[in-house]
Amino acid sequence: MKHRIGRVEGEILRELTKILRKEISDPRLREISITAVECTNDFSYATIYYSLLTDNSVREDEVSQGLEKAKGLMRHLLSNNLTLFKVPELIFKRDNSVAYGSKMDQLIKQVQEQDKKR
Numbered sequence: 001m002k003h004r005i006g007r008v009e010g011e012i013l014r015e016l017t018k019i020l021r022k023e024i025s026d027p028r029l030r031e032i033s034i035t036a037v038e039c040t041n042d043f044s045y046a047t048i049y050y051s052l053l054t055d056n057s058v059r060e061d062e063v064s065q066g067l068e069k070a071k072g073l074m075r076h077l078l079s080n081n082l083t084l085f086k087v088p089e090l091i092f093k094r095d096n097s098v099a100y101g102s103k104m105d106q107l108i109k110q111v112q113e114q115d116k117k118r
Helices: 002-022 057-081 097-117
Strands: 032-039 045-052 089-094
Touching: 002 032, 002 045, 002 057, 045 057, 045 097, 057 089
Parallel strands: 045 089
Antiparallel strands: 032 045
16 A cells, blocks of 8 residues: 555656646746655645745745635546646645755855865
8 A cells, every 4th residue: 555655656747847847837836846745545635845946935835825715626637637636735835945955055054164174
């Protein structure tokens, strides 16, 4: 069963990425990328993790509102492209791992520069 869940999660990730690039024309959703999908065992819910290239809290709120507004259309388009009995309800959550990784890179560079000065 877990193998099937992984395949469905991968398929949802690919299809949602296509939908965001080609079908959704909301300018608030231009600079986001979907990083992961997690489905429940019965495929009733899918948690979609997305990342932003900015740390602006106003921009984060706009993207969140845009995703909530486009959720119904995305689910409808998923139903056309997936061969599932029931398309899962979409739940969007911000993935902070990309921002955390870039912050860690900056800190490592600072430490390396301090070591060079010594």
